[in-house]
Amino acid sequence: MRVAAIDVGTNSTRLLVAEGWAEDFRPLDRRMIITRLGEGVDRNRALAHDALERTLLTVAEYAATCGEYGVERMRVTGTSAVRDARNRNQFFEGIEKLTGRAPEMLSGEAEARTTFLGALSDLEGGLPTLVVDIGGGSTELVYGTDEPERLVSLDIGCVRLFEKHLHSDPPSPQELETLRAEVRGALGDARQQLDAPPAVRLLGVAGTITQLAQLKTGLPVYDPDVTHHMVLSHGDVRRLVRRLESLTLSQRRRIKGLEPGRADVILAGGELLLAVMETFDCAEVLASEKDILDGLVIELLQ
Numbered sequence: 001m002r003v004a005a006i007d008v009g010t011n012s013t014r015l016l017v018a019e020g021w022a023e024d025f026r027p028l029d030r031r032m033i034i035t036r037l038g039e040g041v042d043r044n045r046a047l048a049h050d051a052l053e054r055t056l057l058t059v060a061e062y063a064a065t066c067g068e069y070g071v072e073r074m075r076v077t078g079t080s081a082v083r084d085a086r087n088r089n090q091f092f093e094g095i096e097k098l099t100g101r102a103p104e105m106l107s108g109e110a111e112a113r114t115t116f117l118g119a120l121s122d123l124e125g126g127l128p129t130l131v132v133d134i135g136g137g138s139t140e141l142v143y144g145t146d147e148p149e150r151l152v153s154l155d156i157g158c159v160r161l162f163e164k165h166l167h168s169d170p171p172s173p174q175e176l177e178t179l180r181a182e183v184r185g186a187l188g189d190a191r192q193q194l195d196a197p198p199a200v201r202l203l204g205v206a207g208t209i210t211q212l213a214q215l216k217t218g219l220p221v222y223d224p225d226v227t228h229h230m231v232l233s234h235g236d237v238r239r240l241v242r243r244l245e246s247l248t249l250s251q252r253r254r255i256k257g258l259e260p261g262r263a264d265v266i267l268a269g270g271e272l273l274l275a276v277m278e279t280f281d282c283a284e285v286l287a288s289e290k291d292i293l294d295g296l297v298i299e300l301l302q
Contacts, residue, residue, distance in 0.1 A: 002028070004071040005296035006062050008095075008103070010038030010081040010136025010159050011265065012207060013055055015062040016293040017069050022301040028069060030293070032207075033058045034261025037091075038081030038137045042160045047085045056094045063099045073300050076103040077292075079111050080137025080157060108153025111292060112140035116148045118295030119205050119288050129201045130194070132276050133291065134158060134208040134269050141276070143194045152190045156183060158208055158269030166268060169248050176245060176271070183272055187279040202282040204232075205291035208269030211262055212240050213287040220256035228289040234277050237285070241270040 002019040017029040035055040040048050059076070066074055076095050082088050082105050095103040106114070115133045123129075125146045133140040136159035142151040165171075165179040213227040216236055244252060244267045252263040262269075277285060 001073065001301065002069055002071050003073045003297055003300040004062075004066045004069070004075075005293050005300065006059060006074070006076040006099075007293050007296065008035075008037060008055060008059070008076065008078045008082065008091075010041070010079065010138075010157060011036055011262070012136075013037070013058045013062075014293055015065065016297055017066065017071060018297045018301075020301065022298045025297055025301055029065060031062070031065075034259065036136075036159070036261070038084075038157075038159050040163070041081045041084050041137065042163055045084060046087045047081065047091060052090060052094065055091075056098060059095060060098045066099075074099065074101055075296050075300060076101060077106050077111075077296065078103055079106055080108075080135055080155075080160075083107075084137065084155075108138060108140060109151060111138075112142045112151040112153055113148050114295035114299065115140055115205060115292040116142040116144060116151075116295070117298055118290050118292055119203050120146075121290055121294055121298060123203070123288075127201050128197055129203055130196050130280060130282075131203045131205065132209075132273070132285075133205045134272050135206055136160065136265070139272060141190055141194060143196045143200070150194050152193050154186045154190060156186050156272065158265040158272065161268040161272065162265045171245060171267065179268065179271060180275065183275045184279070187275055191279050196280055198281050200280065200282065202277065202280065202285045203288055204273065204285045205288050207259070207262055208266060208273060209285065209287050210289060211258060211266055212237060212270060212273065214257045215240050215255070217257070222257055222259070224289045227287055230287045231284050232287060233284045234274075234282070237270065237274050237277060241267065241274055244270060 137157040
């Protein structure tokens, strides 16, 4: 059976087409376009017209691709930006018109569980694992061994933090410290709720983490085969974040291997990852290219 999942996030809209069985599916096509659906949502609590238009155009392209592959089952999901927008019905109506299917608005808990399923799909089981998914509008933290045991969804993400705190170019020390203070407060509460053991295996998914892995490689072209399951030490992340905070936006956009659509928000995401590692006493993070998209596909094939 051929299936497809379209994940409409706060910063990017992504597609995965696959076939086979839940335990061993074969990816046929994986795509990502920065559409920034969540632009201004934290401030206005509404989806901006241009952001919605960009996103729907991308979904239309993905729907055509699914038709070319002869996809039999499809899921389209919206996450943080859609949850927070008072005009979310415009999103629902647009998606259903383009795909013929009503989109799902995933709760933070459902998003976290599906991400955990996808992220651990090609890893050795039986090890206590903390999965961190740094999105544009929210961050999910899921603790478990082979199944999710405890999880939290926090309303802090790279786009939300960037828009709220980082107004100077490059960001001022005061702006960065205000951002860090908000993140530390949110993560302190999350640590108590998750009660993860010291030195737990930390598995990181989504664009912030895979982009930092790409920057560590120094390669000019993004290669997911290289970044998948790359280990980033606390020192690696700290060094990359300190480098990024010293650069202007135009300088960050010229970094080879850094997706231009992430150049403005990568610093906020990096600060968030660094805080997660320090809050949970993790000396390293394992980057994963498998995430919520893979989880959605597995659920479709089940």
